[in-house]
Amino acid sequence: MRLVIIGAGFAGMYAALSAARLRDIQGVSPEELEIALVAPEPTLVVRPRLYEPKPETLTAPLLDVLKAVDVTYVQGSAETIDAKSRTVGIVATKGAKKTLSYDRLVVATGSRLFRPNIPGLSEHGFSVDSLDDAVALDKHLRGLAKRPAANGRDTVVVAGGGFTGIEAATEMPSRLRGILGKDAKTRVIIVDRNKAIAPDMGEGPRPVIEEALRKLGVETRLGAGITSLDESGVTLSDGEHIEAETVIWAAGIRAAPLTQQIPAERDNFGRLLVDRDLRVPSVPGVFATGDAARAASDDIGNYALMSCQHATRMGAFAGNNAAAELLGVPTKPYHQKGYVTCLDLGEAGALFTVGWERKVAMVGEVAKKTKQEINTVWIYPPQPERAAALAAADPERVTDVSGFF
Numbered sequence: 001m002r003l004v005i006i007g008a009g010f011a012g013m014y015a016a017l018s019a020a021r022l023r024d025i026q027g028v029s030p031e032e033l034e035i036a037l038v039a040p041e042p043t044l045v046v047r048p049r050l051y052e053p054k055p056e057t058l059t060a061p062l063l064d065v066l067k068a069v070d071v072t073y074v075q076g077s078a079e080t081i082d083a084k085s086r087t088v089g090i091v092a093t094k095g096a097k098k099t100l101s102y103d104r105l106v107v108a109t110g111s112r113l114f115r116p117n118i119p120g121l122s123e124h125g126f127s128v129d130s131l132d133d134a135v136a137l138d139k140h141l142r143g144l145a146k147r148p149a150a151n152g153r154d155t156v157v158v159a160g161g162g163f164t165g166i167e168a169a170t171e172m173p174s175r176l177r178g179i180l181g182k183d184a185k186t187r188v189i190i191v192d193r194n195k196a197i198a199p200d201m202g203e204g205p206r207p208v209i210e211e212a213l214r215k216l217g218v219e220t221r222l223g224a225g226i227t228s229l230d231e232s233g234v235t236l237s238d239g240e241h242i243e244a245e246t247v248i249w250a251a252g253i254r255a256a257p258l259t260q261q262i263p264a265e266r267d268n269f270g271r272l273l274v275d276r277d278l279r280v281p282s283v284p285g286v287f288a289t290g291d292a293a294r295a296a297s298d299d300i301g302n303y304a305l306m307s308c309q310h311a312t313r314m315g316a317f318a319g320n321n322a323a324a325e326l327l328g329v330p331t332k333p334y335h336q337k338g339y340v341t342c343l344d345l346g347e348a349g350a351l352f353t354v355g356w357e358r359k360v361a362m363v364g365e366v367a368k369k370t371k372q373e374i375n376t377v378w379i380y381p382p383q384p385e386r387a388a389a390l391a392a393a394d395p396e397r398v399t400d401v402s403g404f405f
Contacts, residue, residue: 001032001033001034001103001326002033002034002035002036002100002101002102002103002104003019003033003034003035003036003102003103003104003105003106003319003322003323003326004036004037004038004088004100004102004104004105004106005019005035005036005037005038005105005106005108005319006038006039006078006081006088006105006106006107006108006109006258007037007038007039007107007108007109007110007290007292008037008039008041008042008043008044008062009044009045009047009108009110009290009291009311010044010290010308010311010312010315010379011108011110011289011290011291011292011311011312011314011315011318012037012039012106012108012110012289012290012315013044013062013315013381014311014312014313014315014316014319014393014398015106015108015289015315015316015318015319015322016035016037016066016069016071016319017065017069017071017316017319017382017389017390017392017393018315018316018317018318018319018320018323018393018394018395018398019035019071019106019319019320019322019323020035020069020070020071020319020389020390020393021069021390021391021393021394022319022320022323022324022327022329023035023323023327024069024390026327026329028327030070030072033323033326033327034072035070035071035072035323036071036072036073036074036100037066037071037072037073037074038074038076038077038078038088038090038100039073039074039075039077040075040076040077041075042061042062042063042066042073042075043059043060043061043062044059044061044062044380044381045058045059045130045131046058046059046060046375046379046380047129047130047131048308048375048379049375050128050129050130050131050133050134051128051134051164051167051168051171051344052171053138053175053178054138055128055131055134055135055137055138056131056135056138058131060380060381061381062381064384065381065382065383065384065389067384068384068385068386068389069386069389069390074090074100075092075093076090076091076092076093076098077090077091078090078109078258079091079097079258080261081105081107081258081261081262083261083262083263083283083284083285083286085101086101086102086103086285087099087100087101087102088100088101088102088105102285103285103326104285104286104287104322104323104325104326105285105286105287105322106287106288106289106318106319106322107258107259107262107272107280107286107287107288107289107292107293108288108289108290108292108311108315108318109255109256109258109259109291109292110255110256110290110291110292110311111253111254111255111269111291111292111306112129112130112253112254112255112256112257113127113129113130113133113249113250113252113253114251114252114253114254115249116251118226118227118228118229119227119228119229119230120228120229120230121226121229121249123229124229124230124231124247125159125229125247125248125249126246126247126248126249127248127249127250128164128168128248128250129253137246137248140246141175141176141179141246142179144176144179144180144245144246145179145180147245149180149184151232151243151245152232152233152242152243152244152245153245154176154180154184154185154186154187155186155187155188155189155233155242155243155244155245155246156169156172156176156186156187156188156189156244156247156248157189157191157226157233157234157242157244157246157247157248158172158188158189158190158191158247158248158250159191159192159225159226159234159247159248159250159251160190160191160192160249160250160251160252161190161191161192161194161197161198161199161220161222162192162198162200162250162251162252163198163200163201163341163343164250165190165248165250165251166190166197166198166209166343166345167343167344167345167346168248168250169188169190169213169218169248170212170213170216170218170344170345170346170347170348171344171346172186172188172218172346173186173188173216173218173346173347174346174347176188187217187219187244188216188217188218188219189218189219189220189221189242189244190213190218190219190220190221191220191221191224191225191226191234191236192220192221192222192224192225192251193223193224193225193237194222194223195222195223196222197209197210197213197220197222198343201341201343201353201358202357202358204353204357204358204359204360205341205343205351205353205358205360208345208351208360208363209343209345209351211348212345212346212348212349212351213348215347215348216345216346216347216348221236221240221242223238224236224237224238224240225237226247229247233245233247234247253269253291253306254269254270255269255270255271255272255291255292255306256270256291256292257270258292259271259272259288259292262280262283262288263282263283264280264281264282264283264286265282266294267294269294269306271288271291271292271293271294271306272288272292272293272294273293273294274287274288274289274293274294274295276295276296276333276334276335277317277321277331277332277333277334278293278295278314278317278318278321278334279321287318287321287322288318289311289314289315289317289318289319290310290311290314290315291306291311293314293318295314295334296334297310297334297335297336297337297339298335298337302339302356304336308379309339309340309399309401310336310399312379312398312399313334313336313395313398313399313400314334314336315398316393316394316395316398317332317333317334317395318334319393320332320395321334332395332396334395336399338400338401338402338404339354339355339356339401340352340353340354340355340361340401340404341353341358342367342370342371342374343371344368344371344375345368348364349363349364349365349366349367349368350362350363350367350368350370350371351363351367352366352367352370352371354404361404
């Protein structure tokens with residue numbers, strides 16, 4: 001039997017570890033149940049941190065931890081999924097192609113930044129969506145010091161006033177001062193079509209965010225969108241032109257395109273609709289997890305968000321349940337009733353909220369310490385030691401935030 005997991009992000013990593021954990025509990029050998037993880041590199045990109053400087057350092061190796069729990073790593077990019085023949089088409093290094101059959105499949109392909117067809121966006125826009133994108137932005141920012149202090153050199157426009165946009169924007173003042181000098185007259189401007197900043201965060205946290213933006217000198221242009229980009233900057237829907245040599249696009253994400261090859265229903269974000277076991281109901285043998293899945297997280301109408309917090313736990317349940325079907329043991333319905341958010345606000349600290357209603361629990365430096373612990377400890381892979389790695393993948397314990405309630 002073979003369980004194939006596509007993706008080495010947070011959901012894919014925990015799917016592999018959790019499946020290996022159940023295999024170990026059931027006393028089944030790796031020869032009887034092969035668990036294979038397919039990804040271009042055996043590396044976890046710590047995507048929630050890509051707004052920080054030196055993004056090339058924000059990765060964690062996975063090969064040793066996968067070996068420790070007898071998970072087979074298959075290098076390559078999954079290009080096709082044939083649900084009828086139960087095969088995955090993989091493009092390996094140097095373009096070589098191969099096919100991998102599966103008895104159960106976990107789609108953990110993550111998400112991608114949504115880039116609308118706006119003139120100049122592909123040529124002049126940056127992002128913090130992927131490691132390559134973040135490295136390109138960091139290189140661009142470090143190169144600003146060699147340019148004339150004119151024509152918007154010291155101005156950064158961030159498109160999107162949601163979670164990613166706010167973290168990118170509030171990090172920019174200190175990054176720019178570090179590059180251009182403490183006396184540089186820098187400007188950071190968030191542009192968002194919504195009438196209020198952080199529309200998904202709600203009324204409770206918004207005053208904290210607005211005060212942080214004021215403290216840092218971050219400007220906002222709300223109720224307007226970017227209609228075009230060029231070498232001189234951006235033009236907004238209200239006609240304003242902002243001179244800027246740096247434009248960061250952070251306006252929405254969608255499930256990775258591979259989910260479209262599964263003949264099943266999807267939501268507006270491209271996520272596969274799954275049942276409580278994270279199974280794609282209409283496609284036998286296929287599970288979806290993380291940003292690739294729209295999953296109910298409780299019984300009162302809340303659904304998992306496209307976030308690291310949900311991806312890790314969803315991955316653990318998906319891996320466990322896919323293995324459970326093959327091993328003939330009961331599955332565990334996914335649930336994630338506790339929900340917290342921790343928003344980095346740069347030199348203004350951070351904001352920590354609890355519950356779906358996002359009740360403010362911590363602000364400033366206290367919240368910042370929690371954010372730093374989350375970013376540098378909690379979301380990294382477990383140590384590459386068999387017992388510790390398997391223990392870390394218990395679905396009921398992964399990303400359990402009940403202690404904050």
